[in-house]
Amino acid sequence: MPQPATALPLTLDRESEIPLAVQLADALRDSAADGHLRGGDRLPSTRALAQRLGVSRTVTSAAYEQLHAEGWIAGRHGSGTYVTTSPPSDRPVYRAVPGEVPPPADQLDLTPGTPWAAGLDRAAWRRAWRAAADAPPLVWAHRAGLPEYRAVIAEHLLRHRGLLVGTDSVLATGGTTSAVVELAATAFTAGDVVAVEEPGYQRAVYAMSGAGLSVVGVPVDEEGLRPDAVPAGVRAVYCSPAHQYPMGGRMSAARRVELVERARAENMLIIEDDYDGELRYDVAPLPLLAALAPDVVVHLGTTSKILTPTLGAGWMVAPTAVTSAVLAYRDRTSIRPSPAGQRVLIELARHGDLGRHLRKLRRELAERRWLLVTALRAADITVLGDDAGAHLVVPFSSAEIEGERIEAAHARGIRFDGLSRHFAGPPTAFGVAIGYAGCSREALRDSLPELVGLLCPS
Secondary structure, three states: OOOOOOOOOOOOOOOOOOOHHHHHHHHHHHHHHOOOOOOOOEEOOHHHHHHHHOOOHHHHHHHHHHHHHHOOEEEEOOOEEEEOOOOOOOOOOOOOOOOOOOOOOOOEEOOOOOOOHHHOOHHHHHHHHHHHHHOOOOOOOOOOOOHHHHHHHHHHHHHHHOOOOOHHHEEEEOOHHHHHHHHHHHOOOOOOEEEEEEOOOHHHHHHHHHOOOEEEEEEEEOOEEOHHHOOOOOOEEEEOOOOOOOOOOOOOHHHHHHHHHHHHHHOOEEEEEOOOOOOEOOOOOOOOHHHHOOOOEEEEEEOOOOOOHHHOOEEEEOOHHHHHHHHHHHHHHOOOOOHHHHHHHHHHHHOOHHHHHHHHHHHHHHHHHHHHHHHHHHOOOOOEOOOEOOEEEEEEOOHHHHHHHHHHHHHOOEEOEEOHHHOOOOOOOEEEEEEOOOOOHHHHHHHHHHHHHHHOOO
16 A cells, blocks of 8 residues: 655745756755755645645656656655665756846836837747748858858948948847857957946956956946046957946047047957937937957947847948958857847838838937926936936936835836946946836826936935
């Protein structure tokens, strides 16, 4: 007669981002490893355990299947499931990798960098994916990117950024950060000094530091990065001149010329992150650094902010020596940007959906920006960086005020970003960066009285 099932002190956290089946497998595995479950102990049936835990039988079955595959449990015909006599305790155990946790549905997300994905035409989106799936499978990867994709990007850069480049000058990338990773591995030597904006894009800082580069910060102000503060002897300068992240300044024309002249005179490479480059309001366009000096500028762009990170598609336009080094690196590592997202963008462009979305995006964000800026300035709240992009900055005088305002907003279900976390060194500016693309316009409008109350000078 089968022995009774062992009592199991199990609890599952339904608020966790880790799936219930993974939680259950982890708990049973830990119980076997620490001796609470011993070899030969009989486990409840998947049905009985599901009833006891208040979950579906799919959850318990998936957990048991995983433990059976790992050798922790075994089934005996006609008598149930048992812990193995000798659990594989010396075997490495791979646990669930925590992912990024999206904000709760009832929380208003005003963090910068979140795209207006809800504005995508769903019919066009589905049509593009269907057409992309109809393309025949590739038998070899295009190390520089699909030729049609590179042609689409060349056309996009000409129409929307005023940059004339040939298709052969464009490299597909997986996005801005992945492009920086490739540049750090190929265009520089460990120990080279690279200047970055301070505060600035910390993922780029981590990518460069991780490649053994020495990173130094350069202060920014309302006109963007200060070329006069770039130290002598640096190998490169990383900047976001269209809409500095996170402070929101636009690099003035005079500074652009000054930076280019220094780069040429001192053999520096400029990495131009065209963050929010397609978005500007009530101001004249400024020339891209890549248009001023294609011989010393690497231009980076991405679809993540104008469309969605789903595509994982970006681009790089760079001097020949740089693109050759990146392509050689891809040959050595077999790393390639995924063609799936490239194919979808090709289809969106083919039917004119990309251009229509960008026009709709500019109109929508212009209206949101007007709503937000009007309400804040009417309450005598200082606003910076609102000439372009999809976020603005409200400065504070201290880290304490920044922390208090962020904490108070979070308690009321509102998320925005603090400036101090964007410094690689000790913070010298404080405030909050407020993005207005990720939520709905109605939610933004309804939140304005509460935002004004949170941000008003005390």
